[in-house]
Amino acid sequence: MQKINHxxxxxxxxxxxxxxxxxxxxxxxxxxxxxxxxxxAQAIKDNGLSQRLVAVDRHLPSIEEAIQHGLLEAGSAIxxxxxxxxxxxxxxxxxxxxxxxxxxxxxxxxxxxxDIDCIITDVCSTKVNIIDAAQAVFETLPTGLxxxxxIAGAENSGYHARRATLFVNHSVIICELPTTSHLxxxxxxxxxxxxxxxxxPMEAAHHDAILAHTSHLPHLLAFNLVEQxxxxxxxxxxxxxxxxxFRDFTRIAASDPKMWHDIFFANQSAIVxxxxxxxxxLNDIRQLIIDKDSTALMGLLGRAQAARRHFGHMLASxxxxxxxxxxxxxxxxxxxxxxxxITIPGDKSISHRSIMLGSLATGVTxxxxxxxxxxxxxxxxAFRDMGVTIEGPDNGNLTIHGVGMNGLKPxxxxxxxxxxxxxxxxxxGILAAQAFDSVLTGDTSLNKRPMExxxxxxxxxxxxxxxxxxxxxxxxxxxxxxxxxxxxxxxxYEMPVASxxxxxxxxxxxxxxxxxxxxxxxxxxxxHTERMLSAFGYPVTVDGNRISVEGxxxxxxxxIAVPADISSAAFFMVAAAxxxxxxxxxxxxxxxxxxxGIIDILKLMQADISLSNETHVGGEPVADITxxxxxxxxxxxxEYLVPLAIDEFPVLFIAASCAQGRTVLTGAKELRVKESDxxxxxADGLQTLGVDCTVTDDGLIIEGKGxxxxxxxxxxxxxVFGGGHIVSHHDHRIAMSFAVASLxxxxxxxxxxxxxxxxxxPGFAELANQIGMSIDVVSA
Ligand SMILES: O=C(O)C1=C[C@@H](OP(=O)(O)O)[C@@H](O)[C@H](O)C1
Ligand SMILES: C=C(OP(=O)(O)O)C(=O)O
Numbered sequence: 132m133q134k135i136n137h138x139x140x141x142x143x144x145x146x147x148x149x150x151x152x153x154x155x156x157x158x159x160x161x162x163x164x165x166x167x168x169x170x171x172a173q174a175i176k177d178n179g180l181s182q183r184l185v186a187v188d189r190h191l192p193s194i195e196e197a198i199q200h201g202l203l204e205a206g207s208a209i210x211x212x213x214x215x216x217x218x219x220x221x222x223x224x225x226x227x228x229x230x231x232x233x234x235x236x237x238x239x240x241x242x243x244x245x246d247i248d249c250i251i252t253d254v255c256s257t258k259v260n261i262i263d264a265a266q267a268v269f270e271t272l273p274t275g276l277x278x279x280x281x282i283a284g285a286e287n288s289g290y291h292a293r294r295a296t297l298f299v300n301h302s303v304i305i306c307e308l309p310t311t312s313h314l315x316x317x318x319x320x321x322x323x324x325x326x327x328x329x330x331x332p333m334e335a336a337h338h339d340a341i342l343a344h345t346s347h348l349p350h351l352l353a354f355n356l357v358e359q360x361x362x363x364x365x366x367x368x369x370x371x372x373x374x375x376x377f378r379d380f381t382r383i384a385a386s387d388p389k390m391w392h393d394i395f396f397a398n399q400s401a402i403v404x405x406x407x408x409x410x411x412x413l414n415d416i417r418q419l420i421i422d423k424d425s426t427a428l429m430g431l432l433g434r435a436q437a438a439r440r441h442f443g444h445m446l447a448s449x450x451x452x453x454x455x456x457x458x459x460x461x462x463x464x465x466x467x468x469x470x471x472x473i474t475i476p477g478d479k480s481i482s483h484r485s486i487m488l489g490s491l492a493t494g495v496t497x498x499x500x501x502x503x504x505x506x507x508x509x510x511x512x513a514f515r516d517m518g519v520t521i522e523g524p525d526n527g528n529l530t531i532h533g534v535g536m537n538g539l540k541p542x543x544x545x546x547x548x549x550x551x552x553x554x555x556x557x558x559x560g561i562l563a564a565q566a567f568d569s570v571l572t573g574d575t576s577l578n579k580r581p582m583e584x585x586x587x588x589x590x591x592x593x594x595x596x597x598x599x600x601x602x603x604x605x606x607x608x609x610x611x612x613x614x615x616x617x618x619x620x621x622x623x624y625e626m627p628v629a630s631x632x633x634x635x636x637x638x639x640x641x642x643x644x645x646x647x648x649x650x651x652x653x654x655x656x657x658x659h660t661e662r663m664l665s666a667f668g669y670p671v672t673v674d675g676n677r678i679s680v681e682g683x684x685x686x687x688x689x690x691i692a693v694p695a696d697i698s699s700a701a702f703f704m705v706a707a708a709x710x711x712x713x714x715x716x717x718x719x720x721x722x723x724x725x726x727x728g729i730i731d732i733l734k735l736m737q738a739d740i741s742l743s744n745e746t747h748v749g750g751e752p753v754a755d756i757t758x759x760x761x762x763x764x765x766x767x768x769x770e771y772l773v774p775l776a777i778d779e780f781p782v783l784f785i786a787a788s789c790a791q792g793r794t795v796l797t798g799a800k801e802l803r804v805k806e807s808d809x810x811x812x813x814a815d816g817l818q819t820l821g822v823d824c825t826v827t828d829d830g831l832i833i834e835g836k837g838x839x840x841x842x843x844x845x846x847x848x849x850x851v852f853g854g855g856h857i858v859s860h861h862d863h864r865i866a867m868s869f870a871v872a873s874l875x876x877x878x879x880x881x882x883x884x885x886x887x888x889x890x891x892x893p894g895f896a897e898l899a900n901q902i903g904m905s906i907d908v909v910s911a
Contacts, residue, residue: 142164155321156181162210162232164188164197165387167254167281168223174326176202177295186211190385193290210235215244217461219322220255226393229253230264250275250315256342257397258306258335275313277319277462278335279305280342281328288387299327306335313402330806343401348409350391351402351417353384369803426532430520437512448611461866461882461896463873464905468760469707471902472716475700477502477527477693479633479891481721481751483553485691486510486638487561487649489531490539492667494688496527501693505890506551516542532581533688536642541567545606548573550806550863550890553632556585557660559607560636563594563641566618567611576806576861578605585636586630592619592637592644613768621646621682626800629774634678642669644682652676656774657725659751666691666750692749693711698891699780700756701729702867707758709789710874711848715902716757719748728776730756732783736763736790765792765835773799781868784813788822789851789875790835800829800878804908806887820852820876854878863887870906 159170159181168186175181187207188194194206206214208233214220222232239245251273257260269276283301303323307316331342360377395402419428457653482502485573487510489496501507503524511529515521518540523529539561546562550556550572555571562569570579581602586596595610612618621644626633634650638660641648653676661671661678667686700720707715722730723741732738734763739761740755764788773796776783780802787794802809814826823834836851854870859862859866859882866885873880885908888895896906 140785148835151763152553153769154180154182156184156219156323157216158185159219159221160185160187160210160214161221161223162187164190164193164290165223165286165390166288166290166292168221169193169197169202169290169572170295170297171221171223171277171281171326172197172202173293173295174298176302178321178325180325181219185217187213189386190290190646190679196290197764201339204332205392207580209489210427211239211242211244211494216238217249219250219252219318220245221254221830222251225390226260226397227257228258228393229255229261230267233265233268235247239271241292247249247273248275248312248315249273249711250277252277252279252305252319254281255397256346256394257755258304258338260390261398262306262308262335262393272308272310274310274782275315276308277305277311277315280338281323282346283328284386287385296327298323301328301541303328304338305330305331306338307332337536339386340400342400343405343641347398347402349406350383351395352409353381357381357384358619363864379886382420385855403528404588411491414830415902419432429522430515430518430532433521434515434864438513444849445516458911459886460909461870461880461885462907462909463619463870463882464902464907465850465854465878466874466905467711467874469703469710469715469874469902469904471714472718473898474694474718474891475720475898475900476504476894477705478659478696478721479504479506479698480509480553480657480659481663481691481693483510483557483637484529484659485529485693486521487513487557487690488663488667488686489529489533490514490517490521491536491561491642492531492533492686492688494533495529496529496533496688498693499525499527500529500695501527501529502696502726502891504529505549505887506552506554506661506894507849509547509549509551510558510785513542513546513548513554514539516544519764522785527693530689533686536685537566539565540569540610542566545570545572548605550574550577550887552577552580552675552805555582555605555607556632557635557639559585559589559609559638560638561598562609563592565611568604568614569608569609569611574608575828580604580806580826581804584630584633586790588622588624588633588637589640591622591624591641592638592648593617594619619644619682621648623649624651625645626650626652628654630801631656631658631660631774636661638664638671638680641682642684647679647681648677651678652678652706654771654774656777659723661692662750664721664737665742667730673710678862690749694748694751694753696891697723697726697729698720698778698864700777701782702871703899704729704733704738704740704756704758704832704873705782705786706871706902706904708733708740708763709786709871710737710849711760713758713760715758717758719744719753720756720866721748722752722754723777724752728772728774729779731772732766732768732776732779733758733763733786735766735768736786736794737761738786763787763790763835763837765790765794765833765837767795768797769800773801777801778805778864780869781809781862783866784817784824784831784833785872787833787835787873788817788824789837792835794833794835796830796832797827798829799831801831804863805864807862807865809862809865812862813861813868814860814866816857816865819855820869820872820880822852850875852876852880857882858883859887861887861892863892867892868897870899870904873904873906 197203237263477500520532595615707713745754825832862883
């Protein structure tokens with residue numbers, strides 16, 4: 132067979148990687164110039180990863196073209212003609228042809244054309260049979276053998292479909308065999324990372340089982356559905372009118388039949404078991420349709436829709452919902468006045484609890500005003516994962532089909548709580564009492580927050596719960612009562628901190644415990660759990676700071692109207708208070724007295740705030756809040772107000788910076804264990820913007836820069852903050868607080884890491900701009 136040589140383009144061939152003086156390889160030999168092989172060759176070439184590139188392919192026109200394009204230095208249909216001196220061989224042929232390639236490679240090693248430690252890898256979709264094939268050929272597996280699988284592709288095949296960027300942001304699974312040398316693994320990892328992929332090690336059999344479900348089964352179904360429709364007599368009509376769904380679902384049936392033929396046989400047993408499982412599910416959904424079981428069908432469809440979005444985020448430990456960008460920043464131009472009448476999104480704490488109690492109730496619960504922020508959506512998804520049918524959210528409306536106190540089912544995957552401390556802590560109380568085991572995990576920030584504060588008292592109730600993170604942190608592993616034995620028992624617990632999350636966690640666990648569960652809080656904290664339990668017909672005894680429930684009761688579903696969140700309203704309250712000639716009215720905001728610390732503190736600072744249209748919505752008091760510009764004064768914040776304004780301190784620090792004189796906060800150590808250390812992070816940002824402040828162990832002292840002008844003079848005209856770059860540490864409340872600072876800034880403020888604003892206040896920037904601020908959201 133003919134060998135085609137080509138004059139080497141010296142410049143291109145010696146192009147170096149930016150990070151090293153030498154290319155990673157002397158000569159790479161790619162066997163098979165199909166889509167994957169040719170794309171990898173192109174990526175190696177474009178990134179200067181090899182001194183020379185050669186290829187083997189039975190289709191000589193592809194080889195010739197690749198040489199003409201300057202991609203290859205040489206090529207042939209016969210391996211022995213080009214392989215000499217290669218230090219990497221990439222096998223990119225159909226699975227069934229790999230064994231024959233191994234025979235050729237062994238011969239080249241035996242006759243000295245190839246070094247014994249040459250790296251040999253492949254890109255095939257199955258792994259066990261590749262290892263079996265190598266074992267059949269080599270007496271001992273070569274130390275350079277590293278089976279691999281790039282999870283990337285396209286329905287187009289062949290040399291012409293190649294793209295050097297095919298692997299960017301894709302995963303490559305590599306199977307490290309006991310025989311493989313560390314150097315081979317390290318070099319192959321370096322190669323894949325250099326072409327933009329991320330490498331994951333995986334055991335070969337596990338790889339095959341996973342791929343059977345995620346790749347092989349969908350391809351098989353796509354081919355089969357096209358076959359089914361094509362066999363109809365009226366197939367022309369079917370194809371002519373086949374709209375997006377058919378096209379989307381069967382896109383992959385345009386893939387290479389030979390390749391898939393080989394894969395289906397190569398991974399036979401894993402594919403057959405995936406197919407058997409699929410048949411069971413298919414039959415189940417068929418039956419739901421026959422039975423007209425609307426609740427169960429909605430449950431299945433809702434769960435599947437949400438799970439489709441959810442898995443990606445869970446794996447990446449990133450924000451929960453499909454936000455427009457995984458990282459974003461604000462560029463804010465100073466403005467000096469705000470005005471208008473606006474509606475703030477629903478209360479986060481009440482939204483969480485509506486899902487939890489609605490799911491555990493008997494009957495249907497209809498929720499309006501639900502906060503469609505990532506934190507509350509994490510709670511929603513967790514209950515879907517545990518088998519609850521929840522319709523929506525649709526414009527804040529939800530219908531929850533309660534499953535009763537004993538109706539939750541084990542989730543098939545760890546429950547992902549995203550960024551939400553409330554979800555994780557309240558759910559751990561509920562799950563500690565369930566029959567089944569659970570695992571709770573979160574994003575990078577949540578997995579750093581203290582969880583022993585709930586795990587330790589739950590253990591006193593008899594729960595079996597482990598905080599498996601490094602410092603009493605998540606992931607939490609909870610053993611179900613079926614394994615752990617007896618039911619939980621009520622305890623009388625003195626809470627060391629005034630935390631509504633600890634209180635709620637224990638009260639919720641107490642619903643299933645034997646006897647009475649009592650918690651005593653050192654200070655009043657938000658009481659939404661107590662209120663909502665009562666609204667669902669569950670008796671709760673409140674005696675000052677002692678709150679008790681008896682285990683064994685039931686909840687009855689009903690309607691819940693979620694009021695606007697005072698914690699979100701706080702940003703706009705401060706915005707109007709610190710800026711010039713401003714007046715804002717915030718409609719129907721929750722003014723539960725356990726949440727109104729922000730109003731009390733601002734009033735002590737002489738803010739101009741008034742409430743009107745006071746009424747009750749779903750057991751919670753609400754009012755319109757009107758706030759106007761005022762010359763604030765610095766104060767010593769009374770410690771009893773700290774739990775009543777716990778989430779509002781970041782923005783209160785902005786208010787304090789604009790006040791005349793010093794503001795002192797003490798007794799607020801809890802701020803250090805929120806989404807960020809809110810004392811340290813706020814102090815850093817304030818200093819960046821030119822405000823003098825001193826961090827203390829449990830608080831902050833801020834030297835306000837407000838004017839001494841009397842209240843009749845033009846209010847709030849001077850700049851307090853300079854401009855600068857603020858790092859929010861991905862904490863939503865830090866990001867929004869510094870956005871508010873722009874109303875008294877002399878120059879632009881840029882805030883990095885604002886994507887988490889969606890956890891509590893989706894639409895914040897749009898609303899801020901609507902009342903006169905100037906926030907430009909930049910997505911990365
Ligand atoms: O119970 C709740 O819904 C919450 C309680 C507070 O946390 P702690 O209980 O940790 O103070 C608060 O910071 C959080 O945003 C919501
Ligand atoms: C602390 C907060 O929430 P969580 O604890 O639920 O993450 C917050 O929203 O400020």
